[in-house]
Amino acid sequence: MHPAPSVIIFTTLSGLGFGLLAFLGLGMPSVTGWVAFVFYAIAYALAVGGLLASTFHLGHPERAWKAFSQWRTSWLSREGCAAVSTLLVMALYAAGAVFLEADWRLLGLLGAALSIGTVFTTAMIYTQLKTIPRWHSPITPMVFLSFSIAGGALLAGRESLAPWLLALAGAIQLIYWAKTDKALAQSGTDIGTATGLGDRGTVRAFEPPHTGSNYLLREFVYVVGRKHALKLRVIGFALAFALPIALMVMPFSGLMLKHLMAGLAVLLHIAGVACLRWLFFAEAEHVVGLYYGKR
Amino acid sequence: MEGGQMTELPAQTSRKMGLVIDLDTCVGCHACVISCKGWNTENYGAPLSDQDPYGADPSGTFLNRVHSYEVQPEQGHAQLVHFPKSCLHCEDAPCVTVCPTGASYKRVEDGIVLVNESDCIGCGLCAWACPYGARELDLAEGVMKKCTLCVDRIYNENLPEEDRVPSCVRTCPAGARHFGDLGDPASEVSQLVSDRGGMDLMPEMATKPVNKYLPPRPKDRIEDQIDILAPLLAPVAEEPAGFLGWLDKALDKLPVGNS
Amino acid sequence: MNPEQLDRYIENGGFHVSHIPDAALYYKPWNTAYQDWAVGMGLYDKPEPYLFQLYVEPLRKFQLAAEGYGERQPPEHLRERIKATMDPLPIWYETDQQGNAGFTVNALTQRPMAMYHSWGSQNAWLRQLHGRNPLYVPTKLMRENGLSDGDWARVSSPHGEITVPVMEMAALNENTVWTWNAIGKRKGAWALDENAPEATKGFLLNHLIHELLPPKGDGLRWANSDPITGQAAWFDLKVKIEKAAPPDGIAESQPAFAPITSPVDTGPKDLKWKVGK
Numbered sequence: 001m002h003p004a005p006s007v008i009i010f011t012t013l014s015g016l017g018f019g020l021l022a023f024l025g026l027g028m029p030s031v032t033g034w035v036a037f038v039f040y041a042i043a044y045a046l047a048v049g050g051l052l053a054s055t056f057h058l059g060h061p062e063r064a065w066k067a068f069s070q071w072r073t074s075w076l077s078r079e080g081c082a083a084v085s086t087l088l089v090m091a092l093y094a095a096g097a098v099f100l101e102a103d104w105r106l107l108g109l110l111g112a113a114l115s116i117g118t119v120f121t122t123a124m125i126y127t128q129l130k131t132i133p134r135w136h137s138p139i140t141p142m143v144f145l146s147f148s149i150a151g152g153a154l155l156a157g158r159e160s161l162a163p164w165l166l167a168l169a170g171a172i173q174l175i176y177w178a179k180t181d182k183a184l185a186q187s188g189t190d191i192g193t194a195t196g197l198g199d200r201g202t203v204r205a206f207e208p209p210h211t212g213s214n215y216l217l218r219e220f221v222y223v224v225g226r227k228h229a230l231k232l233r234v235i236g237f238a239l240a241f242a243l244p245i246a247l248m249v250m251p252f253s254g255l256m257l258k259h260l261m262a263g264l265a266v267l268l269h270i271a272g273v274a275c276l277r278w279l280f281f282a283e284a285e286h287v288v289g290l291y292y293g294k295r
Numbered sequence: 296m297e298g299g300q301m302t303e304l305p306a307q308t309s310r311k312m313g314l315v316i317d318l319d320t321c322v323g324c325h326a327c328v329i330s331c332k333g334w335n336t337e338n339y340g341a342p343l344s345d346q347d348p349y350g351a352d353p354s355g356t357f358l359n360r361v362h363s364y365e366v367q368p369e370q371g372h373a374q375l376v377h378f379p380k381s382c383l384h385c386e387d388a389p390c391v392t393v394c395p396t397g398a399s400y401k402r403v404e405d406g407i408v409l410v411n412e413s414d415c416i417g418c419g420l421c422a423w424a425c426p427y428g429a430r431e432l433d434l435a436e437g438v439m440k441k442c443t444l445c446v447d448r449i450y451n452e453n454l455p456e457e458d459r460v461p462s463c464v465r466t467c468p469a470g471a472r473h474f475g476d477l478g479d480p481a482s483e484v485s486q487l488v489s490d491r492g493g494m495d496l497m498p499e500m501a502t503k504p505v506n507k508y509l510p511p512r513p514k515d516r517i518e519d520q521i522d523i524l525a526p527l528l529a530p531v532a533e534e535p536a537g538f539l540g541w542l543d544k545a546l547d548k549l550p551v552g553n554s
Numbered sequence: 555m556n557p558e559q560l561d562r563y564i565e566n567g568g569f570h571v572s573h574i575p576d577a578a579l580y581y582k583p584w585n586t587a588y589q590d591w592a593v594g595m596g597l598y599d600k601p602e603p604y605l606f607q608l609y610v611e612p613l614r615k616f617q618l619a620a621e622g623y624g625e626r627q628p629p630e631h632l633r634e635r636i637k638a639t640m641d642p643l644p645i646w647y648e649t650d651q652q653g654n655a656g657f658t659v660n661a662l663t664q665r666p667m668a669m670y671h672s673w674g675s676q677n678a679w680l681r682q683l684h685g686r687n688p689l690y691v692p693t694k695l696m697r698e699n700g701l702s703d704g705d706w707a708r709v710s711s712p713h714g715e716i717t718v719p720v721m722e723m724a725a726l727n728e729n730t731v732w733t734w735n736a737i738g739k740r741k742g743a744w745a746l747d748e749n750a751p752e753a754t755k756g757f758l759l760n761h762l763i764h765e766l767l768p769p770k771g772d773g774l775r776w777a778n779s780d781p782i783t784g785q786a787a788w789f790d791l792k793v794k795i796e797k798a799a800p801p802d803g804i805a806e807s808q809p810a811f812a813p814i815t816s817p818v819d820t821g822p823k824d825l826k827w828k829v830g831k
Contacts, residue, residue, distance in 0.1 A: 202367045211686045220422075220428070
């Protein structure tokens with residue numbers, strides 16, 4: 001799949017933003033006043049910024065409001081509804097914390113649940129697609145959720161919890177790769193079933209239907225060299241998990257240094273998640289590529 | 296064409312209109328490709344556009360494209376098969392349920408899957424969900440385009456009756472495309488499918504495609520050495536009699552131009 | 555005969571429709587109704603049904619003359635050729651292979667069907683179907699020359715040499731290569747961009763084929779054409795094929811010529827035709 005920058009920015013930033021909102025809703029940390037304001041500002045900047053970024057890949061962003069209507073059948077619609085609900089509920093909770101020093105526990109819990117729900121609906125958009133065997137696995141939502149929770153813990157300053165959650169997310173990422181690398185081969189879909197000619201012999205794509213490019217080739221037949229992908233996996237993994245964990249557990253002298261390292265961990269984690277998200281799209285094989293002999 | 300809850304798939308459709316593509320007869324001339332492009336530049340919805348049409352990297356929106364495949368059996372010669380592909384108007388169309396705005400819908404009266412171009416936000420998720428590459432984003436219009444089964448032809452009383460079929464079917468010079476109700480077992484298309492063993496593409500995707508493909512017929516199957524011409528190559532008598540005698544005389548009578 | 559012809563044209567906006575009657579629609583070469591209608595329209599002077607003769611008498615007359623019969627005798631230097639080729643029945647013979655030593659692969663071309671679906675005057679759609687043409691090479695020749703899809707090959711004939719992209723085709727006679735006619739274009743031709751794939755990757759076999767057969771050593775060169783019809787003998791082409799590096803690292807089909815300047819501008823960068831409404 002073509003890794004569209006807008007979609008990568010969206011899933012990376014909003015995953016982090018909603019993760020942070022979940023922790024805030026759970027009262028971890030329980031903050032009020034100006035400190036709360038800063039936390040919520042960051043969370044909303046990430047969540048709303050991500051959502052806005054996603055509208056840039058639409059053909060008609062001005063009609064995006066229509067996307068709330070099909071929540072009965074469409075995960076993308078459900079995601080829109082969940083996101084807006086979360087932002088509204090947490091806005092109320094945030095208002096209470098910032099202006100009234102209040103902690104409306106039930107509202108916070110609701111907000112946290114909605115936050116996680118939003119990340120889940122985002123993941124399901126990709127998971128539901130049978131056309132991309134690599135994504136069509138229960139591990140996909142686990143990847144999204146674990147990333148979001150780990151990143152949220154990091155942003156929320158949960159010093160003892162974050163390293164564990166990062167390790168968990170890292171482990172899930174490794175399991176995802178191990179399992180889904182064989183997904184297309186094991187899916188039972190190949191050029192033989194795509195053309196229906198498979199039982200007559202070996203099928204080979206000969207002349208393409210057009211000598212130039214088209215939407216299908218540009219969107220769905222993105223090729224990453226295996227060595228290049230492997231390098232990016234290592235880099236992404238290091239940035240998103242290994243280095244942040246190291247920075248969090250290493251003993252630093254002085255609060256200032258500790259905070260600085262924690263901040264660095266956050267930045268490295270964001271870069272790593274973006275890299276891994278890029279790979280999530282770039283390595284996804286859409287079965288339509290079979291028709292072009294590109295798998 | 297209502298909006299609202301249209302991306303729920305209808306539990307049943309009154310008819311299952313679709314195409315039957317004969318892979319045995321298709322010669323790969325691309326007439327159907329161009330006919331479709333032409334019809335859909337003029338009628339339903341925004342015109343199908345092209346980017347850099349006279350340049351170094353031309354590309355454009357087409358609803359129907361013809362691939363070519365070579366099939367190499369274990370024994371015998373490889374065979375070239377031309378393969379037109381357009382929306383299969385699936386019964387269980389994944390492109391309909393993923394659409395967030397309800398722009399993508401399947402009609403109850405005939406099963407045709409369409410895009411309501413005023414509701415489409417061009418998110419492309421329907422194209423992600425379609426295994427067959429039936430949908431393309433038109434870069435000029437920002438909406439998703441797909442085969443409409445010429446819904447603006449098949450019911451159009453302003454057209455003579457023989458033209459009330461999809462444009463691609465009307466134009467195919469090899470007679471490789473057929474249109475009709477695949478839900479009616481007595482229809483011509485259903486008969487074709489049962490006579491020739493019409494097949495689904497990617498059945499494991501569980502989309503239940505309505506369009507069917509007729510596989511190439513078996514060829515070169517004379518097991519024994521049958522020399523069909525042998526009796527005719529036996530020497531003819533000096534004075535031919537019977538049919539040959541008549542033929543000989545008739546040939547003599549033919550004019551031979553300026554002799 | 556038709557003194558107001560031009561006035562009639564002007565009166566009708568230069569437009570006329572005349573439908574062929576139903577009975578005259580099919581088997582036109584042998585359909586009396588069509589032939590009569592065509593005479594009425596002035597397409598023929600008189601009915602001209604086609605007659606196919608398997609045994610062609612006029613050719614036999616030429617052959618008899620070459621065998622020595624009759625008063626009209628052919629020029630001596632053509633006698634043997636006439637005797638051999640002007641056979642009244644369909645025959646096949648291997649063409650004169652003089653000069654073809656080492657060139658053993660048949661090379662053919664085919665008109666691309668898809669390029670005939672023209673509409674309007676430009677082929678903006680059709681060039682997306684066939685914007686470039688590879689040389690289709692059978693599996694055996696691909697393996698023998700160490701070629702795979704996307705490689706370049708040097709194809710040479712006694713007359714010339716081209717360097718072109720190849721594509722493997724299994725469903726092909728094992729000693730024949732072929733490509734599409736009329737896709738390859740010179741840079742700048744047809745008011746297309748100079749880097750159009752037709753100019754950089756497309757190619758023609760024309761450079762390998764000469765109008766004349768090789769010199770015969772007697773000062774004569776015969777036409778490289780069919781002796782009966784005069785049709786250019788493109789399908790007699792014999793070539794040699796070998797793997798080549800992409801030409802000059804630029805990877806453009808060779809020979810490449812300097813771009814021509816177009817008398818008209820190139821077309822628009824986007825097409826969004828809404829014809830009709």
